[in-house]
Amino acid sequence: MNNVLGYYLMPHPPIIIPDVGKGEERKIEKTTNACNKIGAEISDLKPETIIVITPHATMFSDAIAISDEDRISGDLSQFRCMNVRMDVPIDRQFNEKLSLACHFEGIPAAKVDTDLLRKYNHGFKLDHGTMVPLYFVNKYYNEYKLVHVTYSLIGNMSLYKFGMEIEKVAEELGRKTVIIASGDLSHKLKEEGPYSYSPYGEKFDKEFLEGLEKGDVNSLFNMDSTMIEEAAQCGLNSVYILLGAMEGTKFRGELLSYEGPFGVGYGVMRFAREDEESSALDLLIKSKEEKMRKKLSEGNPYTKLARESLNYYFTHGSKIKDISNLPAELLNKKHGVFVSLKKFGALRGCIGTIAPTTNSVAEEIIRNAIEAAFNDPRFPAVHEEELEDIDISVDELMDAVPATREELDPKKYGVIVTKGYKRGLLLPDLEGVDTVEEQLDIACSKASIDSGDDYQIEKFEVIRHKEGE
Known part of the structure; x- marks a missing residue:
């Protein structure tokens, strides 16, 4: 019964x-x-x-x-x-x-x-x-x-x-x-x-x-x-x-x-x-095992490299050094890169660079994947057993250009706000960020800039790579 x-x-x-x-x-x-x-x-x-x-x-x-x-x-x-x-x-x-x-x-x-x-x-x-x-x-x-x-x-x-x-x-x-x-x-x-x-x-x-x-x-x-x-x-x-x-x-x-x-x-x-x-x-x-296999073997080279970077770090305790066998598109470009980790749909870590700090997008991804997993101050360090439940996205940041409020679009453009030495960035197309004012307020808050102050605005586009794509 x-x-x-x-x-x-x-x-x-x-x-x-x-x-x-x-x-x-x-x-x-x-x-x-x-x-x-x-x-x-x-x-x-x-x-x-x-x-x-x-x-x-x-x-x-x-x-x-x-x-x-x-x-x-x-x-x-x-x-x-x-x-x-x-x-x-x-x-x-x-x-x-x-x-x-x-x-x-x-x-x-x-x-x-x-x-x-x-x-x-x-x-x-x-x-x-x-x-x-x-x-x-x-x-x-x-x-x-x-x-x-x-x-x-x-x-x-x-x-x-x-x-x-x-x-x-x-x-x-x-x-x-x-x-x-x-x-x-x-x-x-x-x-x-x-x-x-x-x-x-x-x-x-x-x-x-x-x-x-x-x-x-x-x-x-x-x-x-x-x-x-x-x-x-x-x-x-x-x-x-x-x-x-x-x-x-x-x-x-x-x-x-x-x-x-x-x-x-x-x-x-x-x-x-x-x-x-x-x-x-x-x-x-x-089905879960098959999803994990696809993450490791299929999809775009950007998120695959980010995942390989984390796997390598957990295994060897250091970052990948030999990148000679990676696709040319990762080696021949220089951009700022953000790596985002999500676990069950909730953010688990996100670290990035506004402008390139290394010699290639590949090196930028390797570095920032590890930073997102271990050095995002909002979260405890990622444990190895969590990796199978984590989805990774990689954002390539195109060059930023000066902009006015009227030229912004939070779905299309990311934004950088600057006042003196203070600088804050917000990526585009984020859940819950639907207006220009919301986007600017969050970016200012991240930079500890009073939203009522005069500050410089730049906009940029990103190329977003997600696992499974």
């Missing part, structure tokens, strides 16, 4: 709650109806434990957080709503079993409480990513204990395996359980949304929901990384955990509603496991 009785994807827009929406919630009536349907369905299932996976409680970069006190409470006062409050008991026995299982399986997870969170200046409380889905559950049913999970950027495979442990613990305890993956889809569906419009937004939502409907785990784990980053979504990692909880059998998703009138995609879905056994885990492991 499967003790996990239901699997759901639910969005968490506070505006859907009438006391917050003040009438605007009527624009997402289909979402409201679908969430009510799930609430009534969960009431019929009568679970003892509800697990909510949220992106909006305190998130740690290196471990999944499991809230662990006798009770947890919260309200929506940050959204000017004083009437919606929750106080729910926590299933600490489930927490203990889950934490222990993760320890034995090497999955980074930690129980968190008031004392621990206080050290990080955070409170132990329910977040809106949990409260909005539970708002629709509590209308129909409240005889449950909660397992409150905040996902972490530890990689899709670790999240999937965490989901597998959730399912195992439910079985071991004989606990009637429901799992809710809380997450909104793209926040870039419209210019008037919370982020600027991106064509990747609608594309992500379509591919994501289609993959879930088909039960195609492999497609969901191999979505285009640029599309995921550009979509500005917060549901994918919650779903990775949900998918792991369904490991072992085929499944299908039933889309109950999808809307996006405010520029954010809201998808509501229920999942049904089928009788046919099917393991996605082996396929996912093989």
Whole structure:
């Protein structure tokens, strides 16, 4: 008997709650109806434990957080709503079993409480990513204990395996359980949304929901990384955990509603496991190994050299000296070069040079790859075992030319600001940098220049090389 009785994807827009929406919630009536349907369905299932996976409680970069006190409470006062409050008991026995299982399986997870969170200046409380889905559950049913999970950027495979442990613990305890993956889809569906419009937004939502409907785990784990980053979504990692909880059998998703009138995609879905056994885990492991093989053997020579530089440094403790066998395009050009390292979509290191400091682009890449891994003051040094989860990009900087504000375009041009000995640079086409003012403000901040001061502006173009291209 499967003790996990239901699997759901639910969005968490506070505006859907009438006391917050003040009438605007009527624009997402289909979402409201679908969430009510799930609430009534969960009431019929009568679970003892509800697990909510949220992106909006305190998130740690290196471990999944499991809230662990006798009770947890919260309200929506940050959204000017004083009437919606929750106080729910926590299933600490489930927490203990889950934490222990993760320890034995090497999955980074930690129980968190008031004392621990206080050290990080955070409170132990329910977040809106949990409260909005539970708002629709509590209308129909409240005889449950909660397992409150905040996902972490530890990689899709670790999240999937965490989901597998959730399912195992439910079985071991004989606990009637429901799992809710809380997450909104793209926040870039419209210019008037919370982020600027991106064509990747609608594309992500379509591919994501289609993959879930088909039960195609492999497609969901191999979505285009640029599309995921550009979509500005917060549901994918919650779903990775949900998918792991369904490991072992085929499944299908039933889309109950999808809307996006405010520029954010809201998808509501229920999942049904089928009788046919099917393991996605082996396929996912093989797919990850194949991705790594391609990074090492295929693609452009720029990112390949950056990766080879890191591999060589970890093996020999020094940088590559013999570059005679490299392609001529790397040896015959001199440019400033930035090397960026991203781990699970989050920046892990970035160091570069505005103008060439060596005799070739090749030497610039070798040097700056090592600098990005070990000497970016914002991050601890990269460990060798992290390399398989890191994606590398290399930006060649073309010569900078003087510019006025009117000549800038943050998507096309990078910018350099200079005042006396102070100098700051910002690359073009960065996530979240959509206006000239934003670009200049960040560049000035990096240089410790007051944005109201007079300073010189230069613009430059880059040639960006990414792994897999």
